[in-house]
Amino acid sequence: MNTLAEENYLKSIYHLSLNAENVSTNQLAAFINTKASSVTDMLKKLADKGLINYTPYQGVTLSKAGEKIAVNIIRKHRLWEYFLVEKLDFKWDEVHEMAEEMEHISSNELIDRLDKFMGYPKHDPHGDPIPDCNGLFKIHNLKPVSAIGVHEGGVICGVRDHSPAFLQYLEKQSLIIGKKITVKEINEFDRSVILQTAGKELQISREVANNLLIAL
Amino acid sequence: MNTLAEENYLKSIYHLSLNAENVSTNQLAAFINTKASSVTDMLKKLADKGLINYTPYQGVTLSKAGEKIAVNIIRKHRLWEYFLVEKLDFKWDEVHEMAEEMEHISSNELIDRLDKFMGYPKHDPHGDPIPDCNGLFKIHNLKPVSAIGVHEGGVICGVRDHSPAFLQYLEKQSLIIGKKITVKEINEFDRSVILQTAGKELQISREVANNLLIAL
DNA sequence: AAATAAATTTAGACAAGTCTAAATTTATTA
DNA sequence: TAATAAATTTAGACTTGTCTAAATTTATTT
Numbered sequence: 001m002n003t004l005a006e007e008n009y010l011k012s013i014y015h016l017s018l019n020a021e022n023v024s025t026n027q028l029a030a031f032i033n034t035k036a037s038s039v040t041d042m043l044k045k046l047a048d049k050g051l052i053n054y055t056p057y058q059g060v061t062l063s064k065a066g067e068k069i070a071v072n073i074i075r076k077h078r079l080w081e082y083f084l085v086e087k088l089d090f091k092w093d094e095v096h097e098m099a100e101e102m103e104h105i106s107s108n109e110l111i112d113r114l115d116k117f118m119g120y121p122k123h124d125p126h127g128d129p130i131p132d133c134n135g136l137f138k139i140h141n142l143k144p145v146s147a148i149g150v151h152e153g154g155v156i157c158g159v160r161d162h163s164p165a166f167l168q169y170l171e172k173q174s175l176i177i178g179k180k181i182t183v184k185e186i187n188e189f190d191r192s193v194i195l196q197t198a199g200k201e202l203q204i205s206r207e208v209a210n211n212l213l214i215a216l
Numbered sequence: 217m218n219t220l221a222e223e224n225y226l227k228s229i230y231h232l233s234l235n236a237e238n239v240s241t242n243q244l245a246a247f248i249n250t251k252a253s254s255v256t257d258m259l260k261k262l263a264d265k266g267l268i269n270y271t272p273y274q275g276v277t278l279s280k281a282g283e284k285i286a287v288n289i290i291r292k293h294r295l296w297e298y299f300l301v302e303k304l305d306f307k308w309d310e311v312h313e314m315a316e317e318m319e320h321i322s323s324n325e326l327i328d329r330l331d332k333f334m335g336y337p338k339h340d341p342h343g344d345p346i347p348d349c350n351g352l353f354k355i356h357n358l359k360p361v362s363a364i365g366v367h368e369g370g371v372i373c374g375v376r377d378h379s380p381a382f383l384q385y386l387e388k389q390s391l392i393i394g395k396k397i398t399v400k401e402i403n404e405f406d407r408s409v410i411l412q413t414a415g416k417e418l419q420i421s422r423e424v425a426n427n428l429l430i431a432l
Numbered sequence: 433a434a435a436t437a438a439a440t441t442t443a444g445a446c447a448a449g450t451c452t453a454a455a456t457t458t459a460t461t462a
Numbered sequence: 463t464a465a466t467a468a469a470t471t472t473a474g475a476c477t478t479g480t481c482t483a484a485a486t487t488t489a490t491t492t
Contacts, residue, residue, distance in 0.1 A: 088329040
């Protein structure tokens with residue numbers, strides 16, 4: 001088995017790999033909230049274990065083995081988030097920190113049974129896909145609201161920013177997963193967006209539009 | 217907050233305190249599966265934190281603060297065991313190791329909601345009492361089967377030995393929590409006990425009788 | 433392409449928790 | 463009660479994961 005720190009590094013490399021081919025030492029340091037020198041030490045260790053592909057000064061990618069572990073941690077994280085929201089009635093902005101601890105509970109049998117208990121959910125409370133017990137999941141092809149034009153629209157299916165502050169804001173505006181929205185107007189001045197939702201009209205900033213994901 | 221190691225020491229001291237006033241360094245070392253010198257180091261640390269009462273060479277007891285933490289960990293352990301058995305269909309001999317990890321999930325809000333979700337159970341799958349959110353619970357007054365005489369009996373309400381091997385044996389013999397039994401005969405030679413249970417007669421060794429707890 | 437800046441790694445140190453071996457204290461026994 | 467045994471603590475070392483400061487490599491700029 002791997003240590004807590006190792007698991008967190010693998011998970012972080014996985015997340016950062018979605019936006020860049022190679023993940024750099026500094027990127028990782030910023031993401032994990034640690035120093036670059038600490039990252040270098042850990043990268044050596046993970047490379048020795050065969051979990052990453054690491055060339056000094058050139059950044060890292062996950063190996064097949066490393067990716068498998070990372071996806072499994074993400075599966076656990078998202079299933080526990082689903083559990084916390086659907087079974088224990090937590091709000092979607094309250095569960096991240098708890099799931100951050102729970103994702104390291106080691107038993108796979110446990111997580112598979114939890115999956116079954118909840119009816120094999122496909123998405124977590126933030127719309128992120130939950131890998132199945134084989135690590136398979138569809139990366140759904142979502143667009144930020146900021147990427148579509150006037151009179152276009154779709155269904156809210158995810159968020160880019162997972163911070164409690166952003167999630168609380170969305171909830172207050174009823175901009176929740178499953179909601180249908182249409183772009184009514186884009187303000188030329190600040191590129192803020194006026195949305196048409198069920199019954200109501202609503203203005204959101206460019207910042208918000210960038211972080212709100214929809215399926216067309 | 218306290219580290220994983222600190223929590224495990226406090227929990228262990230609590231458990232050992234049930235059988236002896238002062239817990240000795242060697243007792244702890246054996247229980248935690250570590251060396252006496254490591255125990256001494258940790259005891260100093262816990263004493264500095266005010267969680268135990270420690271006099272060198274004289275063993276330890278928990279302070280009020282330490283006991284509160286220990287009971288909270290035990291509450292978490294037992295609630296997670298209940299969850300694993302009642303919601304995820306694990307058997308009573310399969311859950312200890314998993315709960316050993318889960319008891320360290322820090323959120324109290326989480327455990328209180330889990331408690332509510334399950335309907336505030338009073339006992340874990342092995343019959344041990346679950347402390348409530350204030351740390352209160354009844355230490356029920358159980359006797360081992362070996363302590364009662366012929367024609368006496370009661371209801372199985374707990375076990376002393378929590379090892380999978382023992383629990384599996386009991387399950388195979390249908391000696392499970394809630395079962396009514398009566399002592400029919402005690403073999404003079406090896407002090408093994410013949411039990412009368414619903415319909416069946418059953419012989420158990422002294423060893424088993426010592427570890428099977430009943431309420432009269 | 434040389435000089436400077438940015439990114440990364442190396443060297444050496446530290447805290448937590450553990451270990452072995454030696455020293456000390458307490459308990460037992462002759 | 464002195465000698466021996468058992469229990470406990472101290473001293474010093476090791477591992478993991480972190481840090482700061484210095485050295486090195488890569489990227490950028492003039």
